[in-house]
Amino acid sequence: MKTDIQIAQEAEMIHIKDVAAQLGIGEDDLELYGKYKAKLSNELIEQVKNNKDGKLILVTAINPTPAGEGKTTTSVGLGQAFGKLGKKAALALREPSLGPCFGIKGGAAGGGYAQVVPMEDLNLHFTGDFHAITSANNLLAALLDNHIQQGNVLGIDPRQVVWKRCLDMNDRVLRNIVVGLGNKMDGMVREDHFVITVASEIMAVLCLAEDMADLKKRLGRMIIAYDFEGKPVTADDLQATGAMAALLKDALKPNLIQTLEHTPAIVHGGPFANIAHGCNSVRATKTALKLADYVVTEAGFGADLGAEKFMDIKCRMAGLKPDAVVLVATIRALKYNGGVPKAELSGENLEALKRGIVNLEKHIENLQKYHVPVVVTLNAFLTDTQAETEFVEQFCRDRGCEFALSEVWEKGGEGGLALAGKVLETLETKESRFCPLYEDDLSLTEKIETVAKEIYGADGVTYAPAALKELKRIEDLGMGSFPVCMAKTQYSLSDDQTKLGRPSGFTINVREVYVSAGAGFVVAVTGAIMTMPGLGKSPAAYQIDVDDDGVITGLF
Numbered sequence: 001m002k003t004d005i006q007i008a009q010e011a012e013m014i015h016i017k018d019v020a021a022q023l024g025i026g027e028d029d030l031e032l033y034g035k036y037k038a039k040l041s042n043e044l045i046e047q048v049k050n051n052k053d054g055k056l057i058l059v060t061a062i063n064p065t066p067a068g069e070g071k072t073t074t075s076v077g078l079g080q081a082f083g084k085l086g087k088k089a090a091l092a093l094r095e096p097s098l099g100p101c102f103g104i105k106g107g108a109a110g111g112g113y114a115q116v117v118p119m120e121d122l123n124l125h126f127t128g129d130f131h132a133i134t135s136a137n138n139l140l141a142a143l144l145d146n147h148i149q150q151g152n153v154l155g156i157d158p159r160q161v162v163w164k165r166c167l168d169m170n171d172r173v174l175r176n177i178v179v180g181l182g183n184k185m186d187g188m189v190r191e192d193h194f195v196i197t198v199a200s201e202i203m204a205v206l207c208l209a210e211d212m213a214d215l216k217k218r219l220g221r222m223i224i225a226y227d228f229e230g231k232p233v234t235a236d237d238l239q240a241t242g243a244m245a246a247l248l249k250d251a252l253k254p255n256l257i258q259t260l261e262h263t264p265a266i267v268h269g270g271p272f273a274n275i276a277h278g279c280n281s282v283r284a285t286k287t288a289l290k291l292a293d294y295v296v297t298e299a300g301f302g303a304d305l306g307a308e309k310f311m312d313i314k315c316r317m318a319g320l321k322p323d324a325v326v327l328v329a330t331i332r333a334l335k336y337n338g339g340v341p342k343a344e345l346s347g348e349n350l351e352a353l354k355r356g357i358v359n360l361e362k363h364i365e366n367l368q369k370y371h372v373p374v375v376v377t378l379n380a381f382l383t384d385t386q387a388e389t390e391f392v393e394q395f396c397r398d399r400g401c402e403f404a405l406s407e408v409w410e411k412g413g414e415g416g417l418a419l420a421g422k423v424l425e426t427l428e429t430k431e432s433r434f435c436p437l438y439e440d441d442l443s444l445t446e447k448i449e450t451v452a453k454e455i456y457g458a459d460g461v462t463y464a465p466a467a468l469k470e471l472k473r474i475e476d477l478g479m480g481s482f483p484v485c486m487a488k489t490q491y492s493l494s495d496d497q498t499k500l501g502r503p504s505g506f507t508i509n510v511r512e513v514y515v516s517a518g519a520g521f522v523v524a525v526t527g528a529i530m531t532m533p534g535l536g537k538s539p540a541a542y543q544i545d546v547d548d549d550g551v552i553t554g555l556f
Helices: 004-010 016-021 042-047 071-084 098-103 119-123 129-149 201-208 212-220 241-247 282-291 303-318 331-337 350-356 358-368 386-398 408-429 444-456 465-476
Strands: 030-032 038-040 055-061 089-093 114-117 156-161 165-167 177-179 190-192 194-196 223-227 232-234 255-259 264-267 294-298 324-329 374-379 402-406 460-463 484-487 507-516 521-526
Touching: 004 114, 004 119, 016 030, 016 038, 016 255, 042 282, 055 071, 055 303, 055 358, 055 408, 071 089, 071 114, 071 255, 071 294, 071 324, 071 374, 071 402, 071 408, 089 282, 114 119, 114 408, 129 156, 129 165, 129 201, 129 223, 129 241, 156 190, 201 212, 201 303, 201 507, 212 241, 264 282, 282 294, 282 303, 303 358, 303 444, 303 484, 324 331, 324 358, 324 408, 331 350, 331 358, 331 386, 350 358, 350 386, 358 374, 358 386, 374 386, 374 408, 386 402, 402 408, 444 460, 444 465, 444 484, 444 507, 460 465, 465 507, 465 521
Parallel strands: 055 294, 055 324, 089 264, 089 294, 165 194, 324 374, 374 402, 460 507, 484 521
Antiparallel strands: 030 038, 038 255, 114 255, 156 223, 177 190, 223 232, 255 264, 507 521
16 A cells, blocks of 8 residues: 555646646746745735635544544545536645654645645645744744843843744753853843744734734734733834744745645645644635635644634634534544544444544534534545444434545545535535634633533633633733633543543643733643643654655655
8 A cells, every 4th residue: 555655756746837727826926936836926815805705614523543533634635526526626724843744643734645745845844934933933032032131121021031932843852941051141041941833923923914914913912021010021012023024924925735636725824723723824714715616724633622713713813704614533533432442443343433423422512503514524444334334424414414425535536526515515505604602702711611611511610820810910911802722632622631532520720821912812721731742752753764866755
């Protein structure tokens, strides 16, 4: 069996200008990065703003397991299937982070015959967007420390610096560090921290900004520290906004690539859904909607994270409205939720399936709370049996969901025709009456508790004293109307990754809270979640190599 990277490397790509032509984009509106990658010009984005919007389809999933779910694969395959049906379709996806590529995933471009290409470029440096974000983030950190060193006119309290440095790599030893060691000229000694680039507020800002003016406004109001009187100090106060915006000038433009079947894919931004808002950029999604009749987008991890934040943060801020949701599951993952070890998932086990399908049930219930039609799709594996598939299909129909089998990994767009047909039927017959889960005027604790109870199924929320104190400060600063961005493990509906299925009788524990004033949301950190991941015992990096001819291997 061929690996994903082998399939991608054997693909015959067409020139990116020919991909763009499918969406009515001329060559003059492309900024080329070789033959197979391009950025969309600011002029194009302005020109199409008055076009009619296409239909927006969100792809999400059950909680991830070691058995795999296939959200990106399904998204790509669905886009390819629309193409086979003669529909004008586009994908709007996130860019992969180097952290997981070298840590656990090895790549994030889809899988099998449902991938976006060039796969290696996308998974590695791509067009440099993440490097630009890292540079802007760390420029701000350097300017902050330099300001303190050069006399500290703003009266920044070194004990209340909240801006962290970042790196797009899993590196646990950088989570908590001390900077400024040495002599007086080496700066003030203080505790500092690193986050992974996808958790930087600049990533969130870039993905929520409408244009350069909006980007600069958001960058400028980011809170970087508090002064000795407890008042916030912003990037604007530090005169850092212009230089950061200059570094992000090109990163603000969405990228265009193609699928294995040449469907246009607008790929831009990449915040993680377990520690950030988990969606591609507003610019990419809105531009895709103006260029295509059907836009397939994806939100990270399970629906309790990515889909909730897509609905309650991205759609709320950008005025977007999903027309349908595709919820991805696999029989293997459902049996894993039912207590079957990974090594034994290939055998038929209806009892375990019945135990584990409660995870899917909870996600269906959650998505229906947003009043958007739901289509459940099973990402098919060769080991699935007819009895198992029929059980899942009936389970979904009993809960008012459409159902379709997806075979896109094996068959590409052809394997997604049943799913595409069901999505089209849903779009034609069911109306989306989308509304967010909570109103803006609720208190921050009420918003946190609404998500915890309604989406996670928790009995309640407990707060560390420091988190309660910070919530009060944020509300006193006039930012209590912000939505909440929950940082939580992706592996469970609870904040304990060992609780599989549909846990009950638990509380969500908020240990830390901070405001992302530029992004416009408040982050509530729960359980043991980390904003700088670490590498495992056998990182994916061990398998990645390049031969004498420059051919990369191991990005499975």
